[in-house]
Amino acid sequence: xxPVGRRTTISVIKCDVGSLAGHxxxxxxxxxxxxxxxxxxxxxxxxxxxxxxNVGDDIELLMVHEKGERNAEIHGLAWETFREAAxxxxxxxxxxxxxxxxxxxxxxxxxxxxxxxAEMEIEERESDPIIILAADKAATGIFNLxxxxxxxxxxxxxxxxxxxxxxxxxxxxxIDLVEDKKVILKCPEEMYELxxxxxxxxxxxxxxxxxxxxxxxxxxxxxxxxxKIAGKYVGKDDPVAIIRAQHGLPAVGEILTPFMHSYLTxxxxxxxxxxPVMPVSLRDAKCTVFDGPPRMIALGLQISDGKIAGDDEGExxxxxxxxxxxxxxxxxxxxxxxxxxxxxxxxxxxRLSAEYMEYSAITRVMDRIKSKFKPLLEK
Ligand code: F6R
Ligand code: MG
Ligand code: MG
Numbered sequence: 001x002x003p004v005g006r007r008t009t010i011s012v013i014k015c016d017v018g019s020l021a022g023h024x025x026x027x028x029x030x031x032x033x034x035x036x037x038x039x040x041x042x043x044x045x046x047x048x049x050x051x052x053x054n055v056g057d058d059i060e061l062l063m064v065h066e067k068g069e070r071n072a073e074i075h076g077l078a079w080e081t082f083r084e085a086a087x088x089x090x091x092x093x094x095x096x097x098x099x100x101x102x103x104x105x106x107x108x109x110x111x112x113x114x115x116x117x118a119e120m121e122i123e124e125r126e127s128d129p130i131i132i133l134a135a136d137k138a139a140t141g142i143f144n145l146x147x148x149x150x151x152x153x154x155x156x157x158x159x160x161x162x163x164x165x166x167x168x169x170x171x172x173x174x175i176d177l178v179e180d181k182k183v184i185l186k187c188p189e190e191m192y193e194l195x196x197x198x199x200x201x202x203x204x205x206x207x208x209x210x211x212x213x214x215x216x217x218x219x220x221x222x223x224x225x226x227x228k229i230a231g232k233y234v235g236k237d238d239p240v241a242i243i244r245a246q247h248g249l250p251a252v253g254e255i256l257t258p259f260m261h262s263y264l265t266x267x268x269x270x271x272x273x274x275x276p277v278m279p280v281s282l283r284d285a286k287c288t289v290f291d292g293p294p295r296m297i298a299l300g301l302q303i304s305d306g307k308i309a310g311d312d313e314g315e316x317x318x319x320x321x322x323x324x325x326x327x328x329x330x331x332x333x334x335x336x337x338x339x340x341x342x343x344x345x346x347x348x349x350x351r352l353s354a355e356y357m358e359y360s361a362i363t364r365v366m367d368r369i370k371s372k373f374k375p376l377l378e379k
Contacts, residue, residue: 006306008306009066009069009071009121011119012222013117014060014115014134014240015059016057016058016235017082017089017097018030018057018098018099019094020095022095023056023057023095023291024286026058030085030094034052034059038063048064049063050316051299054285055134055136055238056286059085060240061078062132070119072109076106079115102226102234103229114226116238120219123216124305124306129246129302130302131252131299135239135265136286138236138266138275139265142265148194150250151172166211168211169187171187171209171215173208175207177223201265205223206219219242223239225237238267259322260327262330267292268293272357274341274351274352275294275338276293276294276338276341277330278292280296280327280331281322281324290342299319300318
């Protein structure tokens with residue numbers, strides 16, 4: 001058994017390398033490539049535990065190890081895995097094969113190459129419950145609202161008023177995706193400033209959260225912008241988040257409460273529409289209607305002695321938290337909003353405003369009619 005306080009790293013690295021039936025789902029044959037490589041890495045002792053899953057057309061690699069964040073070996077493992085999976089997808093002529101592998105050369109990190117990354121090095125507590133959130137057909141800002149509720153809203157998180165270890169509040173790191181800057185704001189003191197920023201979900205995204213009184217890391221979120229890397233729309237970012245729970249942090253139930261209701265995210269069809277979030281089980285993490293509605297899954301696990309706590313066979317014990325009738329209301333609301341938004345077709349605000357639309361095709365459409373425009377006063 002590792003000593004208490006031993007540092008353990010949780011890495012979730014994800015990538016769309018190609019999918020079955022358009023952008024619908026990663027087939028088992030592709031997930032098997034990831035499973036094989038993760039198994040090999042565990043055998044070599046590079047990682048201690050792993051869990052391979054998919055959310056729609058994205059492969060998600062959950063790896064637990066002791067190499068720290070931004071480690072070249074861990075990122076290299078993910079990169080090689082995605083490349084091999086993309087090769088297989090290409091051979092099978094799956095859709096969008098290799099889609100998120102935007103650069104050729106690996107530079108020691110997958111950041112800036114296409115895959116999304118959320119990582120958190122923690123000092124293990126006596127017991128460390130973790131929740132992984134992951135979304136498909138959604139923009140990075142999808143987590144701003146729930147993270148605010150979880151770590152700053154006393155109407156959501158009772159612990160903010162009842163648990164004396166949380167009364168010092170939480171600090172949020174917010175990234176400005178336009179100017180490539182970051183700022184740290186502390187709640188409750190700077191709550192209004194925080195909301196002023198993160199309400200602009202296209203531009204400002206929460207990337208990290210710490211407990212203020214002791215700077216304990218409690219959330220880490222991927223902030224990759226594929227459009228920025230590629231210089232054009234190639235697919236939605238479909239972000240992931242790692243959140244720590246309990247014992248002086250929001251409880252698992254407080255982390256899940258924001259998902260009792262659906263809310264809107266940018267993404268959905270062609271990355272260019274407001275779409276309602278549907279919290280679903282892994283089984284239902286596949287997009288259909290209008291390439292959506294955007295799905296989100298939540299996995300629960302325990303970090304234990306440098307690993308994911310496992311069963312007698314050493315298999316990681318993972319719970320599928322949205323596989324629960326308690327989220328039926330959100331799913332129902334999501335369908336109501338889906339119907340309402342789709343009735344509006346391509347009229348704003350159903351479609352994103354032009355400055356936020358991801359699809360470069362619209363520019364080409366506009367180019368075709370540009371020469372027909374005449375000044376208003378011309379006869
Ligand atoms: C959204 C997404 C899909 C595609 C759409 C058109 O992230 O991936 O909604 O944008 O299916 O795809 P293409 O242009 O590949 O036919
Ligand atoms: Mg895709
Ligand atoms: Mg996707």
